[in-house]
Amino acid sequence: MKLQPILFTLLFTLLAGCVTIQAQDTKLKWLGHAAFSITTPNGKVLLIDPWLSNGQNPDAKNGQDPLAAISRVDYILITHGHRDHVGEAVAIAKKTGAKLIANPELARNLVKLTDFPEKQAGDYIMQMGGEIQIADGEVTVAMTEAVHSSSVFNPKAGPNEPERAYGGSPAGYVIMIKNGPTVYHTGDTAYFKDMEVIGETYAVDVALINISQMGAKMSARAAQSVRTKLAVPMHFGAPGDALLSADAFAADLKQMKINFYEMKPGETLSFRGRQMIRK
Numbered sequence: 584m585k586l587q588p589i590l591f592t593l594l595f596t597l598l599a600g601c602v603t604i605q606a607q608d609t610k611l612k613w614l615g616h617a618a619f620s621i622t623t624p625n626g627k628v629l630l631i632d633p634w635l636s637n638g639q640n641p642d643a644k645n646g647q648d649p650l651a652a653i654s655r656v657d658y659i660l661i662t663h664g665h666r667d668h669v670g671e672a673v674a675i676a677k678k679t680g681a682k683l684i685a686n687p688e689l690a691r692n693l694v695k696l697t698d699f700p701e702k703q704a705g706d707y708i709m710q711m712g713g714e715i716q717i718a719d720g721e722v723t724v725a726m727t728e729a730v731h732s733s734s735v736f737n738p739k740a741g742p743n744e745p746e747r748a749y750g751g752s753p754a755g756y757v758i759m760i761k762n763g764p765t766v767y768h769t770g771d772t773a774y775f776k777d778m779e780v781i782g783e784t785y786a787v788d789v790a791l792i793n794i795s796q797m798g799a800k801m802s803a804r805a806a807q808s809v810r811t812k813l814a815v816p817m818h819f820g821a822p823g824d825a826l827l828s829a830d831a832f833a834a835d836l837k838q839m840k841i842n843f844y845e846m847k848p849g850e851t852l853s854f855r856g857r858q859m860i861r862k
């Protein structure tokens with residue numbers, strides 16, 4: 584028996600195994616404020632609330648164009664029409680060909696008033712309570728309730744016209760990834776007791792919680808209500824945010840024995856299956 588071919592086969596099998604495992608990871612990246620990207624095990628990229636020029640995003644520091652760091656985006660999910668959530672959605676859609684996921688009023692007004700590419704704003708329009716499949720069935724997206732307001736800034740408004748157009752109902756999203764985690768993005772909601780229904784319905788692995796809108800105490804209650812395995816704070820720590828730190832939120836979660844992780848802007852978390860991999 585020759586040893587060389589056996590060693591070669593063994594090495595090849597090991598390498599192939601590593602590559603396969605690597606390809607199965609889900610990447611969750613915080614781009615500051617409420618903006619996150621999710622890269623699925625099959626390599627599809629979802630961008631949520633893409634205000635990338637926020638002051639926290641490392642890709643926007645020192646006058647850099649944050650869009651330069653964006654190459655592939657397949658889907659843009661927008662929770663509501665406020666500018667700190669729509670952000671650079673139009674430019675990103677034009678650059679990448681990404682499809683919009685939003686409610687119909689927000690989608691149509693983004694097309695009509697801000698020149699979002701029309702062909703990319705028709706296939707994945709949804710309403711609260713609905714679920715859609717995207718990424719060839721790899722991802723299921725559910726739109727959830729959010730207690731907030733929503734409007735689309737209209738740059739074309741004349742002096743006597745309202746500068747804020749209707750944006751439909753604000754929302755949150757539950758994003759279920761095959762061979763990956765289930766991620767709940769709260770949007771800008773205040774706490775509402777029916778978050779318990781989200782917890783009863785979905786097995787949330789990671790909840791991205793807007794702690795400035797809810798406050799520390801109710802944010803911790805939100806984490807408890809949705810029964811998340813891991814709570815990650817967002818929409819805090821910058822001028823204009825009600826909360827500059829997530830410390831009080833973390834302290835409340837500790838008492839409730841709920842796992843907490845504070846991401847740094849620009850940081851990526853990896854998940855193998857539903858499990859977070861600590862680096």
Ligand SMILES: [Zn+2]
Nearest residue numbers: 665667668771
């Ligand atoms: Zn906001």
